[in-house]
Amino acid sequence: MFKLWASIKKDLLLLTRDKVGLLLMFAMPIVLAILIAAIQNNTFKIVNDNKVSLSIYNNDSGAISKQFVSAIKDAGMFNLNEFNKQFNGKDIVAEMKETDALVTILIPANFSSQIENKSKVLSAMVFKDLGLGGDSVETNKSTVDPITLYYSPVLQATFRQSINGAIRSSLQVIENKQLIKNLYTLVDENKSSSTLEDGILNSQIKINEIAASRNGARNIPNATQHNIPAWTIFAMFFIVISLGSSVVKEKLNGSFVRLKTLPSSYVISLISKQITYLSVTLLQVAVIFTIGIYLFPLMGLPELNLPSDLSALFVVSVICGWCAVSYAICLGVFSQTQEQANGLGAVSIVIFAAIGGLLVPSFAMPDSFSVVMKLSPLHWCLESYYGLFLEGGKLKDILMSIIPLLGITFALQLISFWGLKRKNLI
């Protein structure tokens, strides 16, 4: 036991001397978590909370275009900026570039009269089809000049499509309203019943929204809940730089050789390294989670909400940390130089993070990546954490993510042991 304690003490002392390693293990992931969370938080806000700022250039002075603008306002998705001047496309593009506006629509001149004409044609067609009169229908009067949607090229296609859908829906409302009005006019009714109009125009069917979480809680996804676990995992695995090169250094500087002549075993050193660096990974978890809980709200970012099952969170953190340590040792055992361990370690972690869903969400990856993704230990770490943080799961709910992670960890330990044995180092 004294030998193990002496080894742990030595590893801790070496760790405190490794300033660059400490910086990579703590400062880098904290900065990344803050930066990425801040950036994503804005996107989440746009999706969840904020209204989209929409500029409307209305070249039409009729009543229907005003109704259309009002319908867009009623959709509740936009903050409108209205401009009732004559604008052309070039003016709008220049204006958007100057104001950094994301979305603008241009309502063409004669929009109201064209909608009016179109609804008259359509109502006449209805009457003709029903045999109620109207022998000839002037279908050439049913064309309406298009509404133009200008958007910033940085806007994501899905977001643009949802804006387009909201505008189309508003357009549908005023077109239908005008059609109903004309139908009533044709049957000599001056005014339609507002209840009937509302019944036709507005869907009365409710859409219930239920979050598919394990505990039934309606968690709104926010950047912190996504980023803190992801970058904590990244930080844990980045110990590869310090631990991997520490193993290589011991192999190269003769400490291994000296240890072999002592009444001790390198296995003690390996256990010591695992305990030391596992403690480091748990410290990383504590530091980054604490920052998420206390510092993020002060920075205007959403607070990190810890899962209800804290013991499961601890178990998952220990397993993730152990997997990271095992990977670093394995890399150290097989690397010939410190440069090799550092380079290969950093690049492999970035690749594992990319394919594991830390940099790009796994649902956004192509189907062909579904197998490759499962090879990344970071993927299983992330799945385990998300099971607790986003789905409100308990330990038993995330077993299917923990088991592969343990499998990878044991495999890495065995490979390291085999590598040391093969090189006659133990």
Place this chain on the structure above:
Amino acid sequence: MNTAAVDIQDLDFSYSNPPHTCFTGLSLKINSGERFGLFGPNGAGKTTLMSCMTGLLPYDKGSLYLLGTEIKKHPKEIKKLIGFVPQDLAFYQELSPIQNLDYFGALSGMDSQSIKKRSSELLEVLGLTEVKDKAVQKFSGGMKRKVNLAIGVIHNPALLFLDEPTVGVDIQTRHVIINYLKELNNQGTTLIYTSHQLSEAQDLCYDIALIHDGKIIEHDSPENLFLKHKEKDLEGLFIKLTGKNYKEENV
């Protein structure tokens, strides 16, 4: 009865990758309390033989007893009794001498009190007390060599293997190291030493062996070997016995 410190009989050793036979039927006996020097040109097999003796390399055939115990059968017991000062600076240069001694002392099986006492003695005798808390990486080459030696002897080994312990050090440091080795030997530690510093070896060793092409070609006291080969120093003897082959090897 005086047990031999080292008793090697018919030792065979080969490297597997690339395949290369190092020794066949090598025998060597070194008495306890001896100051033994093993010399030979580069590639003669000195380091390999020392690696077999310290248990770093497992030999293929024959027997190798250290202090009366066969190393293959009781490696852990043997390792408690031997010390090794490798040619490389085999310790943690980021740490201080005292931190290195704490760690290697513990792994040698010592308790914290013994480590403390012994470290203090060693640092004093080797002139490292003033720098005991400073990181070794800032030390001169000579001071690093002293730390390397201190770590090898922290547990007071009965048998000490030294692979070129004074390589690259100034004359003053060499003097300190050699004097300390003599003192250790006076206290009963058997020294097994290799070096290319032949004048230093002549001053230190009572018993020498010359190894060449994996064979012990001479083994006696320096005085007897000088008489036998009509040479007046170790350097002349070395060149006489290995020089021709050495030149051929280099060609």
